[in-house]
Amino acid sequence: MARQPRTHxxxxxxxxxxxxxxxHFGKWAEANQQLLTVLGVVVAIGVLGLVYYRNxxxxxxxxxxxxxxxxxxxxxxxxxxGARGQLGTFxxxxxxxxxEAEARLVLGDLYLQDGSPQQAQxxxxxxxxxxxxxxxxxxxxxxxxxxxxxxxxxxAEEVYLRIAxxxxxxxxxxxxxxxxxxIRREQGDTEGAIQLYQRLVxxxxxxxxxxxLYQMRIEEIQSSTRI
Numbered sequence: 001m002a003r004q005p006r007t008h009x010x011x012x013x014x015x016x017x018x019x020x021x022x023x024h025f026g027k028w029a030e031a032n033q034q035l036l037t038v039l040g041v042v043v044a045i046g047v048l049g050l051v052y053y054r055n056x057x058x059x060x061x062x063x064x065x066x067x068x069x070x071x072x073x074x075x076x077x078x079x080x081x082g083a084r085g086q087l088g089t090f091x092x093x094x095x096x097x098x099x100e101a102e103a104r105l106v107l108g109d110l111y112l113q114d115g116s117p118q119q120a121q122x123x124x125x126x127x128x129x130x131x132x133x134x135x136x137x138x139x140x141x142x143x144x145x146x147x148x149x150x151x152x153x154x155x156a157e158e159v160y161l162r163i164a165x166x167x168x169x170x171x172x173x174x175x176x177x178x179x180x181x182x183i184r185r186e187q188g189d190t191e192g193a194i195q196l197y198q199r200l201v202x203x204x205x206x207x208x209x210x211x212x213l214y215q216m217r218i219e220e221i222q223s224s225t226r227i
Contacts, residue, residue, distance in 0.1 A: 064094040068103060075106070084110050091123075101127055101135050108142045112149070120146035130162065137167050144179065157183045164199075174200060174210075181217075190221050197221075 067090055074083040087107040094100060104127045111120035121143060128139030140163050147156035160183070163176035181196035197218045204211035 061097050061099065064090070064097045064099040067094070068099050071103070071106065075110075080110055080114065084114075101139070105135060105139050105142070108139065108146070112142060112146055115149075117146040117149040121150065129159070131166060137163055137169075137172055141172070141176070144176075148179075148183065153183050153187055170203070174203065178214075185221065190225055194218050194221055 071083050071086045071090065074086060084107060087103050090103050091100065104123050108120045108124035111123065124139050124143040124146065128136055128143040131137045131140040140159055144156045144159040147159060157180045160176040160180040164173045167173050177196050177200050181193045184196065185193035197214045200214040201211055
């Protein structure tokens with residue numbers, strides 16, 4: 001029987017390369033033991049820092065949730081002045097937490113109820129000036145109302161139109177368009193008001209009672225301009 005030829009691993013095969021690299025790293029590690037110790041300490045400190053920060057944020061959010069609940073209790077018993085004071089302190093302490101937006105929304109609404117539109121604007125502007133998220137659209141509606149109450153017609157109209165252009169909720173779009181059209185009409189921009197009312201009309205299905213309501217608004221404006 002013919003003998004099978006022996007096979008030999010050629011120089012540089014994967015197993016040999018791997019062993020060589022391990023031996024090389026071992027020598028390097030032995031020569032740089034102090035550096036590896038320092039790197040290990042740095043990594044450990046980084047991990048501990050992340051754990052501490054995560055625990056800190058969790059505790060901070062829990063505290064914020066509890067204090068916001070106290071604010072709602074003050075509102076429920078009509079202690080609105082006390083609630084405004086609590087919310088001002090809350091925003092100083094818990095700015096940047098998951099509850100900041102909710103606190104701004106409530107405080108802005110309280111200022112509007114109190115007839116303080118400028119304070120409402122200061123609280124709501126960062127949240128509602130360029131809305132994208134659901135709570136931001138709520139803040140934008142309050143901000144626009146505060147601007148309108150403060151007789152800043154142009155800026156109020158701009159905020160209403162941002163809501164109409166960005167919101168996915170039909171009722172928000174319609175309310176914002178109707179408010180912007182009302183502002184244009186009151187400021188004498190009848191052509192612009194008609195354009196917005198027409199957007200409203202086009203957004204309803206034929207025969208919807210609200211479609212007829214806004215169509216009547218258009219006809220009223222057209223009749224008044226012909227007189």
